[in-house]
Amino acid sequence: MQMYIGANAGSSTVPGGLDYRRLFDCDDLIGSTSTYERNGEIHGEGEAADFVYKVISGAVRSLKILSDGRRQVNSFHLPGDIFGLEAGDEHWCAAEAIGPTKILVVRRAAIERAAQRHPDVAAKLYAHAVSELHRAQEHSVLLIRSAQERVVSFLGEMVRRTGGSPSIDLPMPRQDIADYLGLTIETVSRTMTQLTANAAIQIKTARRIVLCDRRVLDELED
Amino acid sequence: MQMYIGANAGSSTVPGGLDYRRLFDCDDLIGSTSTYERNGEIHGEGEAADFVYKVISGAVRSLKILSDGRRQVNSFHLPGDIFGLEAGDEHWCAAEAIGPTKILVVRRAAIERAAQRHPDVAAKLYAHAVSELHRAQEHSVLLIRSAQERVVSFLGEMVRRTGGSPSIDLPMPRQDIADYLGLTIETVSRTMTQLTANAAIQIKTARRIVLCDRRVLDELED
DNA sequence: CGTGCAGTTGAGCAAATTCAACGCTTGTGG
DNA sequence: CCACAAGCGTTGAATTTGCTCAACTGCACG
Numbered sequence: 001m002q003m004y005i006g007a008n009a010g011s012s013t014v015p016g017g018l019d020y021r022r023l024f025d026c027d028d029l030i031g032s033t034s035t036y037e038r039n040g041e042i043h044g045e046g047e048a049a050d051f052v053y054k055v056i057s058g059a060v061r062s063l064k065i066l067s068d069g070r071r072q073v074n075s076f077h078l079p080g081d082i083f084g085l086e087a088g089d090e091h092w093c094a095a096e097a098i099g100p101t102k103i104l105v106v107r108r109a110a111i112e113r114a115a116q117r118h119p120d121v122a123a124k125l126y127a128h129a130v131s132e133l134h135r136a137q138e139h140s141v142l143l144i145r146s147a148q149e150r151v152v153s154f155l156g157e158m159v160r161r162t163g164g165s166p167s168i169d170l171p172m173p174r175q176d177i178a179d180y181l182g183l184t185i186e187t188v189s190r191t192m193t194q195l196t197a198n199a200a201i202q203i204k205t206a207r208r209i210v211l212c213d214r215r216v217l218d219e220l221e222d
Numbered sequence: 223m224q225m226y227i228g229a230n231a232g233s234s235t236v237p238g239g240l241d242y243r244r245l246f247d248c249d250d251l252i253g254s255t256s257t258y259e260r261n262g263e264i265h266g267e268g269e270a271a272d273f274v275y276k277v278i279s280g281a282v283r284s285l286k287i288l289s290d291g292r293r294q295v296n297s298f299h300l301p302g303d304i305f306g307l308e309a310g311d312e313h314w315c316a317a318e319a320i321g322p323t324k325i326l327v328v329r330r331a332a333i334e335r336a337a338q339r340h341p342d343v344a345a346k347l348y349a350h351a352v353s354e355l356h357r358a359q360e361h362s363v364l365l366i367r368s369a370q371e372r373v374v375s376f377l378g379e380m381v382r383r384t385g386g387s388p389s390i391d392l393p394m395p396r397q398d399i400a401d402y403l404g405l406t407i408e409t410v411s412r413t414m415t416q417l418t419a420n421a422a423i424q425i426k427t428a429r430r431i432v433l434c435d436r437r438v439l440d441e442l443e444d
Numbered sequence: 445c446g447t448g449c450a451g452t453t454g455a456g457c458a459a460a461t462t463c464a465a466c467g468c469t470t471g472t473g474g
Numbered sequence: 475c476c477a478c479a480a481g482c483g484t485t486g487a488a489t490t491t492g493c494t495c496a497a498c499t500g501c502a503c504g
Contacts, residue, residue, distance in 0.1 A: 137315070405492075
């Protein structure tokens with residue numbers, strides 16, 4: 001496993017999302033930070049869910065590998081996001097660092113103990129779970145739409161989550177985007193070039209995208 | 223600690239799922255039952271989320287209507303299931319009775335008050351939310367697969383949730399199944415006839431399905 | 445005995461995938 | 475410094491999958 005050499009946390013927030021600072025600011029919840037390199041496994045699917053994680057910097061993908069090798073990326077975790085909270089004893093899916101990433105690691109038992117004693121911690125835990133639930137449901141809605149709608153929704157989501165600037169720096173490669181959207185890399189690529197043809201977006205580099213025509217995008221998104 | 227005396231109100235369980243009986247067995251949480259007829263709206267999307275619901279008998283669908291008219295059924299609720307718990311003030315999606323349905327209705331504020339006072343109620347609330355989260359994630363996994371896999375998974379899910387008997391009585395019409403699986407009714411229908419051709423299932427009537435060849439189904443499901 | 449609804453079936457079509465090739469960037473070793 | 479391999483992204487052609495549109499069946503209900 002991994003060694004948690006303890007320096008302490010940075011408390012960041014999810015822009016545009018709920019403010020979870022306090023959930024991890026409790027005295028007895030301070031954990032340790034740990035760094036991962038590109039594609040490093042943070043926890044595996046089916047592994048004991050003894051820790052909960054918070055992204056300090058970098059980015060994380062949560063994914064399941066299906067028996068036939070297909071990958072399903074369930075969510076991306078950006079700085080400030082908490083992940084790894086589970087119902088059962090085991091992690092339902094794996095989590096990997098996309099690029100070099102710093103993670104705050106906290107003992108799950110400590111959180112649960114705190115929740116038993118402090119109703120407001122319990123309420124925050126609950127709020128976090130329900131907010132994750134909504135995210136997952138939005139993801140389901142995404143998956144029944146057309147390729148173009150999925151890509152546009154994804155870009156919109158990234159803009160919202162990175163602070164609202166229309167110029168975004170995608171932390172993940174095309175393969176992760178494709179597996180998140182339930183498409184192939186080819187379709188993602190084609191759709192993006194098609195969006196540049198519409199003058200809806202600009203592709204500065206593969207990772208750096210600028211959303212130009214908000215009207216076109218809004219109309220495509222829904 | 224006068225919490226859990228069983229002034230009971232139709233306490234059923236979700237076969238194969240968590241046991242939520244006790245969550246609704248608290249004195250101050252007893253609500254009232256209410257009946258709905260076919261396609262009756264239990265709550266609308268965007269409506270104030272002042273109540274939480276539990277299916278006594280019948281079946282419920284949770285759905286969103288997209289701007290272009292497409293329907294997305296997020297989940298089906300069978301007897302014993304709780305639904306309508308939300309993070310915010312509003313219901314994120316609508317809920318409708320599929321056929322004639324009896325529902326236990328409880329004030330949300332009462333539950334939240336109880337959760338504030340009783341850590342174990344809070345823990346149950348939390349467990350429920352996380353379990354819903356897992357269901358939603360499984361749904362996402364479903365939606366990236368082929369039509370045949372989706373239909374087989376759906377049938378498998380229904381078998382599991384109705385007690386494990388390979389002979390199931392679907393409470394919902396094809397349109398609901400299609401909108402749950404992200405397919406069209408035609409594709410659902412075709413896939414099912416194809417499965418009968420494989421001798422994998424038998425279609426007694428449109429609603430009554432018997433799963434015959436477990437090996438074929440397992441192999442298709444994943 | 446029609447009418448309406450739910451489900452099935454068929455033919456043609458559009459969308460996304462598959463398979464394959466190619467370009468660009470990056471890192472490595474001579 | 476250049477050559478070359480590896481990884482990532484893009485593009486093209488052929489194929490497959492599921493959708494659209496339309497007809498038709500069976501059944502329940504007036």
